Every structure is written in C-alpha cells, then in structure tokens.
Amino acid sequence: MTTLASLEHVTRRYGAVTAVDDVTLHIESGTILGLLGPNGAGKTTVISLLQGLRTATSGTVRLFGGDPADAAGRSHLGSTPQETALPATLRVGEVVDFVGAHFEHRVPTAELAREFGFDGLLRRQTGSLSGGQKRRLSVALAFVGRPKLVLLDEPTTGLDVEARCTLWAALTSQHERGATIVVTSHYLEEIEALAQRVVVMGEGRVLADDSLSGVLERVGLARVRLESSELGRVAALPGVDRVESDRAGVDPAGAGDATSATFFVRDPDAFVTALVRSGIAFRGLGVRGATLEEAFLSLTGPPPAPPSAATSVRKGF
Amino acid sequence: MSTAHLTLVHAKYSLLETARVPIAVIGGLVFPALSLLFFVVPQRMVADDPLFATQAVIALSVFALLANSLFGFGITISQARETAWDPYLRTLPAPALARVLAQVFSTGALGVVSILPVIVIGALLTEATAPLWRIGVGLVALAVASLPFMFLGIAIGYAMPSKAAIAVVQVVMFALAFGGGLFLPPILFADWLDTLSTFLPSRQAREFVIWAVQGGQLEPWVWIGILAWTAASLALALVLFRRDEGRRYR
Incomplete structure (x- = not known):
C-alpha cells in the first residue's frame, strides 16, 4: 500500500x-x-x-x-462535477472527449459509455439528459x-x-x-x-x-425499544445517549399520549438492569444493534442528552 | 499533455459551445456590419470620401472588438462563475494558463470574425481604402487598443452575476461606442462632448487605429490614455479576480 x-x-x-x-x-x-x-x-x-x-x-x-x-x-x-453541472449545449460524446483530451492513456468514449450505461446517448446534448443520465455521465468522467x-x-x-x-x-x-x-x-x-x-x-x-x-x-450503540407510561423517567436513567419518540412531534419526556420510544444506549445489559431496578413499569422490550446511520448521528450529534432535554430530533437528513 | 495542446482543446470546446447557441453571439458579430451597411453606406457624402469612409470602417471595427471583448469576457466569466462545470475543469490536469489563453483565443477568433464583414463591406461598398501593410499595422494597433476592453470585460465578469453583467455590458458598450465617436464621427460632437470623449478608451482606440492606418500625427493623449486605461482596467480586473476567490470559496 x-x-x-x-x-x-x-x-x-x-x-x-x-x-x-x-x-x-x-x-x-x-x-x-x-x-x-x-x-x-x-x-x-x-x-x-x-x-x-x-x-x-x-x-x-x-x-x-x-x-x-x-x-x-x-x-x-x-x-x-458537482450538481451535475454539464455544459448544456455540448453532446455527451463531446464532453467525454473534452475531458479525455487531458489524459495520456484515456479510456475510449464507447467503452466508457458501455460501462456506465449511456452508450445510446452519445449524440444527445447534455441539456436533454435526465437527472440520472447526467449523474452517470458525471461519474463516468x-x-x-x-x-x-x-x-x-x-x-x-x-x-x-x-x-x-x-x-x-x-x-x-x-x-x-x-x-x-x-x-x-x-x-x-x-x-x-x-x-x-x-x-x-x-x-x-x-x-x-x-x-x-x-x-x-467504536460507537457500539444499541437500540432499546419499549412501551411505558413513564418514558421521561426511563430517559433519565444512566447510559442513555439519545431518545427517539415513536410518534413524530411528540415529546416522550413530557407527553402522556406517547407510550413507546427508542433509547440509544452504550451498554444495553446495564441499561436493562437499571430499568428493572428503577421499578418503572414497561412492556414490549426489544433490543438490537444500531445501524451505521444511528452510530453516525451519535458521533456528529449533540453530546449525550441530560434528562431535561431527553428528546433528540433527527438532524441532517 | 502540453499547454499548447490543452489551450487548443479548451478553445475548441468553448467555440463549439458558443456555436451551438449562435443567437447569443450573433448580435455582436452582425451588428457592426449592419451599422456600416445602414448608417454609412447610404450616406454617400461619407461613403464616397476615402478619408471619412476609411475612418468609419475603422470606428466600426473598434466597435466590433469592443462589443466582442465586453460580451465575450464579461458574460462568459460571470456565467461560468455560476456553474459547477468551471470549478470541475480546474480539477483537470490543465494549467491555469491554458484556460486563460483559450478564453483569449476563442474570444479573439470571434472578434476577427466580426471585423471581417466590416472590412469587406467597407472595401466593396464605400471608397474606404488603405494599402495592405497599413491594414496589417491597423489590426495590430486594434489588438493593442482593445486590451482595456478585454480587462473591463473581465472585471465586469468577476464583479457581478450574469443577469447584471448582461445589462451592464450593454450600457457600458453603448456609452463607450457613442462617447468614443464609433457611431457618429467626433467632428459632429459639441466641444464639451469632444473634450469628454478624449478621456474614453474607445475614442483613444479609434484615434490610435486611424493613426496606424492613415498616418499623420498621434496626439499624446491617445497613447497616454491607452496606457492609463490598460493599467487601470488590468488592476481592477486583478482586484476583482482576487476578491472573487475569497467570495466563491465561502
């Protein structure tokens, strides 16, 4: 390497x-x-x-x-190119040749077009392409x-x-x-x-x-989903990184009509132990590993929420 | 890939793009020839006089390059700044010099195309006349005297978005063309306008090329003016170019 x-x-x-x-x-x-x-x-x-x-x-x-x-x-x-900004009046084949002219050992236009799936479009002006066709051409360049x-x-x-x-x-x-x-x-x-x-x-x-x-x-977050009438108390337990209400726009920390929520925790075993010890009534407990998207949100998102601000809004997507 | 080769490649595709929307440049290309045809040729007093006819042809040639430089640089640059294609071209292995030269070449090529019909119509339909070598000297003088127009076009291109640039280019172009005696000869000007006119780069370019083609005395204000305008417009273009780098990358 x-x-x-x-x-x-x-x-x-x-x-x-x-x-x-x-x-x-x-x-x-x-x-x-x-x-x-x-x-x-x-x-x-x-x-x-x-x-x-x-x-x-x-x-x-x-x-x-x-x-x-x-x-x-x-x-x-x-x-x-960003934003699929291609010169609208040039033909697809011309754009490929224009960029290709900068390189010593360029891929022939027809071969590139076959690989990226625009071989029927070489005579078309780029302004007439669909968004997906422009994107394929842009990446091919x-x-x-x-x-x-x-x-x-x-x-x-x-x-x-x-x-x-x-x-x-x-x-x-x-x-x-x-x-x-x-x-x-x-x-x-x-x-x-x-x-x-x-x-x-x-x-x-x-x-x-x-x-x-x-x-x-490294992020090692697990999702714990449960139903409870006291979601605010659950969110205040130690080890909770983030909370997502299962109903959009409802604050699980305060609202009485939200009954289920997903808690992102670092150590699901410790969290469940603390949950049981706390005596909070709950049902429908489910635990699974976090997806990359969730791991990513916890890396870029705000620091672990204090109990008073237990709701987190999914941001950025 | 050599810089010369890449310059030609960039100039070729720039011209190809322009040629696909001919209406965008047709005004700049045809307008000088039409002006000569409609405003000079029918006026036999001017057209039949070799001195005045030649000066009219020269004035409209200056106008052709003026329009070409302002449109070619001002609008092309302001439009390029609004697309993501231009920054993409800068990631290709072509030196900046190749891209700048390509712009000068492609604009220059269109400039030559816009002068040709003026010279041909002038030669065929008026008494305008000059020895061949004088025409050659005149073209060189025209290229030199057009430098301020080119830099002004670049400055406009970097100073404003394309919609504003189109309006500003037209105002600047007609102000310089009328004020510089490119449409009406300065001999018809009121004294105050004639004095004002000597400070304009278009008037200076007109006098400079007339001197190159017809000989005679070159007034100092002509070449001093061209030098001053070239320096000032170059400085302005550079300042705006630098400022643009900061703004574009915010």
Missing part, C-alpha cells in the same frame, strides 16, 4: 468560519474510503483541497507526493483518464434505487481493477455498500477513522 494523498494538520478557514480544523488524513491505495458527515462538516472542503481548487490556511496537502495545485500532479486524479485516485462528492444524490445500484456496481468493478476511491455521501447505505474504511467528520474535525465494522464497534 502506498499513500496516494494526505492531509497533515490541515486547517482551512473562510473568513471567520473554520471549515476544516486540524485534519490529518492519509489515503492509501487500494481502498474505498467513505467520507461521512452532515452538511457543513467539511467533507467537500477536504475534497476540494485534494483537487487543488482551494489551498490550506495551514498544514500540508499532498497529492501523489506533490502539490495538488500543480496541474501535472493531477494527471492521475479523477473527479466529478472521473474514470476517463484511468485515474489512480478518484474523488466522488455525493455521486448518487437524487438517484432512484435502481440507478444507484447500477452506479455502485460500476464503482465496485472500477475498484477491483485498481482504482482507489474516496466517496462522500449522505446515504449511509451507500457507505455501507461500498466503503471498507470510514472517516466520519463533524464541524471540520475527524471524529472517527476506522474500518466499517470498527466504526460500528
């Missing part, structure tokens, strides 16, 4: 706002790295620092051992130069399930042929489906950097 790109103690400020705060990150060859975080966490800034679009306020950004602002250093980098490292910023936003799966298959097959991929996403199932290593960012900092299972273990 070689390090393709790295950030060393990188900070980037925009005026008074610190978008990236002392981030150190090494991207080794051969992995698919998932970069997760809510809006404003600094994901896109990290990507654009690696693309050479922005410079670090302090710290060092290296791409293939050089400076990403140096054009020649970007010849093994693939990236994708990242691979036209046979890159060693590919940076994908939210590649499947706005796609339906089927189109997303097609794109994931193309990404996986590109990865098997040797491309290292960094993918940012709001879709946690996307990261779960693709990534081997997960970096979670929040407020410009790296909150977790581990294997997929490692992140899950």
Whole structure:
C-alpha cells in the first residue's frame, strides 16, 4: 500500500468560519474510503483541497507526493462535477472527449459509455439528459483518464434505487481493477455498500477513522425499544445517549399520549438492569444493534442528552 | 499533455459551445456590419470620401472588438462563475494558463470574425481604402487598443452575476461606442462632448487605429490614455479576480 494523498494538520478557514480544523488524513491505495458527515462538516472542503481548487490556511496537502495545485500532479486524479453541472449545449460524446483530451492513456468514449450505461446517448446534448443520465455521465468522467485516485462528492444524490445500484456496481468493478476511491455521501447505505474504511467528520474535525465494522464497534450503540407510561423517567436513567419518540412531534419526556420510544444506549445489559431496578413499569422490550446511520448521528450529534432535554430530533437528513 | 495542446482543446470546446447557441453571439458579430451597411453606406457624402469612409470602417471595427471583448469576457466569466462545470475543469490536469489563453483565443477568433464583414463591406461598398501593410499595422494597433476592453470585460465578469453583467455590458458598450465617436464621427460632437470623449478608451482606440492606418500625427493623449486605461482596467480586473476567490470559496 502506498499513500496516494494526505492531509497533515490541515486547517482551512473562510473568513471567520473554520471549515476544516486540524485534519490529518492519509489515503492509501487500494481502498474505498467513505467520507461521512452532515452538511457543513467539511467533507467537500477536504475534497476540494485534494483537487487543488482551494489551498490550506495551514498544514500540508499532498497529492501523489506533490502539490495538488500543480496541474501535472493531477494527471492521475479523477473527479466529478458537482450538481451535475454539464455544459448544456455540448453532446455527451463531446464532453467525454473534452475531458479525455487531458489524459495520456484515456479510456475510449464507447467503452466508457458501455460501462456506465449511456452508450445510446452519445449524440444527445447534455441539456436533454435526465437527472440520472447526467449523474452517470458525471461519474463516468472521473474514470476517463484511468485515474489512480478518484474523488466522488455525493455521486448518487437524487438517484432512484435502481440507478444507484447500477452506479455502485460500476464503482465496485472500477475498484477491483485498481482504482482507489474516496466517496462522500449522505446515504449511509451507500457507505455501507461500498466503503471498507470510514472517516466520519463533524464541524471540520475527524471524529472517527476506522474500518466499517470498527466504526460500528467504536460507537457500539444499541437500540432499546419499549412501551411505558413513564418514558421521561426511563430517559433519565444512566447510559442513555439519545431518545427517539415513536410518534413524530411528540415529546416522550413530557407527553402522556406517547407510550413507546427508542433509547440509544452504550451498554444495553446495564441499561436493562437499571430499568428493572428503577421499578418503572414497561412492556414490549426489544433490543438490537444500531445501524451505521444511528452510530453516525451519535458521533456528529449533540453530546449525550441530560434528562431535561431527553428528546433528540433527527438532524441532517 | 502540453499547454499548447490543452489551450487548443479548451478553445475548441468553448467555440463549439458558443456555436451551438449562435443567437447569443450573433448580435455582436452582425451588428457592426449592419451599422456600416445602414448608417454609412447610404450616406454617400461619407461613403464616397476615402478619408471619412476609411475612418468609419475603422470606428466600426473598434466597435466590433469592443462589443466582442465586453460580451465575450464579461458574460462568459460571470456565467461560468455560476456553474459547477468551471470549478470541475480546474480539477483537470490543465494549467491555469491554458484556460486563460483559450478564453483569449476563442474570444479573439470571434472578434476577427466580426471585423471581417466590416472590412469587406467597407472595401466593396464605400471608397474606404488603405494599402495592405497599413491594414496589417491597423489590426495590430486594434489588438493593442482593445486590451482595456478585454480587462473591463473581465472585471465586469468577476464583479457581478450574469443577469447584471448582461445589462451592464450593454450600457457600458453603448456609452463607450457613442462617447468614443464609433457611431457618429467626433467632428459632429459639441466641444464639451469632444473634450469628454478624449478621456474614453474607445475614442483613444479609434484615434490610435486611424493613426496606424492613415498616418499623420498621434496626439499624446491617445497613447497616454491607452496606457492609463490598460493599467487601470488590468488592476481592477486583478482586484476583482482576487476578491472573487475569497467570495466563491465561502
């Protein structure tokens, strides 16, 4: 494994706002790295620092051992336009040829079109494509130069399930042929489906950097669902990270008409023991492990809630 | 991939994009030729006089490049700043120089296209005349005197969003064209307007190219004015370019 790109103690400020705060990150060859975080966490800034679009306020950004602002250093980098912004009057084939002209050993247009499923569209102007077709073309552009490292910023936003799966298959097959991929996403199932290593960012900092299972273990939250007329007292028990009412808009801490809620706890055994000891009446107890989405919320969300503010609102999605 | 090759690639696709929506540039391309055809050719007093006819052709050539530079840079840049395609192009392994040169080339190519019909109509339908080498010198002078227009266009492009840029470009273009004596010869101006006119880059460009083509005396205010406008508009463009980097990346 070689390090393709790295950030060393990188900070980037925009005026008074610190978008990236002392981030150190090494991207080794051969992995698919998932970069997760809510809006404003600094994901896109990290990507654009690696693309050479922005410079670090302090710290060092290296791409293939050089400076990403140096054009020649970007010849093994693939990236994708944001917001599917393609020049509307150019034909699909022309856009591919335009981008391909920047690379020494480019993939032939027809071959790329077949792989990403737009081979019938090469003569169409990009302005006439559907959202999903634009997205496939945009992602394909990242691979036209046979890159060693590919940076994908939210590649499947706005796609339906089927189109997303097609794109994931193309990404996986590109990865098997040797491309290292960094993918940012709001879709946690996307990261779960693709990534081997997960970096979670929040407020410009790296909150977790581990294997997929490692992140899950590290957070190690369990969901405990139960019914009770005294949900507020249950929420006040030690070890409760977060509470979600089962009825949207109802405050489980105070309202009498909410009877069931889900409690996120670090140690479900200790929690259940404390619950029983407390003498609170409950029924319908169920315990299961947290999904990545839930683990992720507890990493980026507010600190463990005090009893008076036991309700948490799901944010960011 | 060499910078020269990438410059050509970027210029090619920039022109291709423009050519797909010809109406966007057709005004800039055809308007100078139409002005000559409608306002100069029928006026036989001007058209039959080699001196005045040649000056009218020169004035409209200056206007062609003025319109071309303001539209080509002002509107292209302000529009590019509003899309995510432009930042994407900057992630490709092409040096910034290639992209800037491509913009100058593609705009310049359209500028040449807009001058050609003016010169052809002038040669065929009026008494405008000049030796071939003088026309060559005139074209070089025209390119030099157009630098302030180019920098003003860049400044407008970085200063405002495209909807505002379209309006501002038109106001600036017609103010400079009328005030600079590109539509009506300055000989018809009132004294105060004639004095004011000498401070405009369009008037200076007109006089500079006329001097290059027809010879005679070059007034100091012409070349001093061109130098001053070039320096000032370049400085403005650079300031706005830098400021834009800060604003775009917020």
